[in-house]
Amino acid sequence: MRNQWLYFYWGIVTIKVTGNGLERFINRLTTNGILIWDVKKHGYEMVTFKMSLKDIKKLKQVVKNSGCKVTFLKRTGLPFLIRRLFKNSGFMAGVLIFFMCLFILSNMIWGIEIKGADPATEHKIRKELDAIGVKKGKLQFFVEEPEGIQRAVMNAIEEVTWVGVELLGTTYHLQVVEKNVPEEPEKLGPQNLVATKKAVIVDMFVEEGQPKVDVHDYVKPGQLLVSGQIGKEGKTKSVSAKGEILGETWYKSEVVLPLESNLQVFNGNEIRKYSLRIADFPIPIWGFKDHNFKTFEKETKEDKFKFLKWELPIVYVQDTYRESEQVKKLYKNDEAIEVAKEMARADIKNELPEDAIIKGENVLRQTIQNGKVYLIMHFQVNENIAKSYPIIQGESE
Structure with missing residues (x-):
């Protein structure tokens, strides 16, 4: 029978009819527009069939x-x-409450x-986790993603170099790498220290080896700074030269900055929408108002629901x-020049090692034409130039 599933929603009744004239009775059902199916005859005076609950009134006639x-x-x-569910509402309510409690507990920390x-570091980390809401008993979908927790901990705790955050079931696992972890000293063979770039020596800290240059000497790339051959002639031995040779080096940075530029900024207006996604079907639960923003950025946060150790196809979105x-930024001439200088300094800092120090700076060229600032700056830097x-056996200095 076609579309029998529709009758399931309306209700299906199985009927037994007994008596004489069963064929006439069946014909009267058809005449009155009553649909029946699964008709089975049991002897001469009994028949059974199924019909829709909505046709019961017609059956009585x-x-x-x-x-x-x-x-x-x-x-x-x-x-x-x-x-039947209403008759057993107490039992069903108990089952429903049990599964709801189990579901909530499966999604807690x-x-x-x-x-x-x-x-000491662990205590600081736990205090920071508590401050950002990562604590026992809190629902997981009201907590930051593991990446957000990682950023918060690394930004707040100076003693931490790196932290990995992983959520397994109902437990957050944090793997921490602290700063200042002692490293095993590297075993080095005989070596010299040579210059990596042009520089004027400003200071020397030689731990081992024979210095070949003095302060105020001008050196070129590849020039020998500290020799690994020590001792008097005829009684020399090879060692691993160690030390820092600080030299004044020179850098040049060129910057072009428009006096007028367009910047894309947030103005503070935002709308949040919350929904449940079951499989690929979204169900809105809060925030039904559509935004009328002409330009906007969308950020989506998703948390999967869990039941015991299984992930459900339900996502809180x-x-x-x-x-x-767009904001139009218009610099005055002197303001633009200062901004260009800051950009030049930032460019140089990106090129330098962390321990390098900028000792001086000079503007080589500064012009404003065609609505742009053209700036060339020269920097004097003190840095370790030794490498x-x-x-090599048999190699002479």
């Missing part, structure tokens, strides 16, 4: 003066299922494990729409 007796054998379908940190707008170079 057919039964009158038919000489047949009707008995209801079975009731199936959604209306009867709902009726029940443990925070920290490995690789000493007690938070969409944030932030309005942005180790292995001594």
Whole structure:
């Protein structure tokens, strides 16, 4: 029978009819527009069939003066299922509450494990986690993603070089790498120290080896600074030359800055929408108002629901729409020159090692034409210019 599933929602009744004139009774059902199926004859005076619950009133009219007796054998379908659920509402409510509690408990934070940190650092990390809401008993989808927790901990705790955050089940696992971890000294063979770039020597700290240059000497790339050959002539030995040779080096940075530029900035207006996504079907639960932003950026945060150790195909989604707008930035001439200088300094700092120090700066060229600032700056930098170079057997200095 086609579309029998529709009758499940309306309700299905299994009927037994007994008596004489069963064929006439069946014909009267058809005449009155009553649809029946699964008709089965049991002897000469009994037949069973199924029909829709919505046609029961029509059935009563057919039964009158038919000489047949009707008995209801079975009731199936959604209306009867709902009726049975209401009869057992106490039991069903208990089952529902049990599964809701189990579901909520499966999505709570029940443990925070920290490995690789000493007690003092671990205490600081736990205080920071508590401050950002990562604590036992809190629902996971109200907590930052592991990447956000990682950034917060690394920015707040100076003693931490790196931290890995992973959520396994209901427990957050943090693997910490602290700063100042002692490293095993590298075993080096015989080597010299040579210059890496043009410079004027400003200071020398030689731990081992024979210096070949003095302060105020001008050196070129590849020039020998500290020899790994020590001792008097005829009684020399090769060592690993160690030390720092600080030299004054020179850098040049060129910057072009428009006096007028367009910047894309957020103006503070935002709209948040919350929904549940079951499989690929979204169900809005809060924030139904559509935004009318002309330009905006969308940020989406997703948290999967869990039941015990299994991930459910249900996702809690938070969409944030932030309005942005173009702001025209117009620099005055002197203001633009200062901004260009800061850009030049930032460019140089990106090229230099961390321990390098900028000792001086000079503007070589500064012009404003065609709505742009053209700036060339010269920098004097003190940095370690020494580089180790292995001594090859038989090689002379």
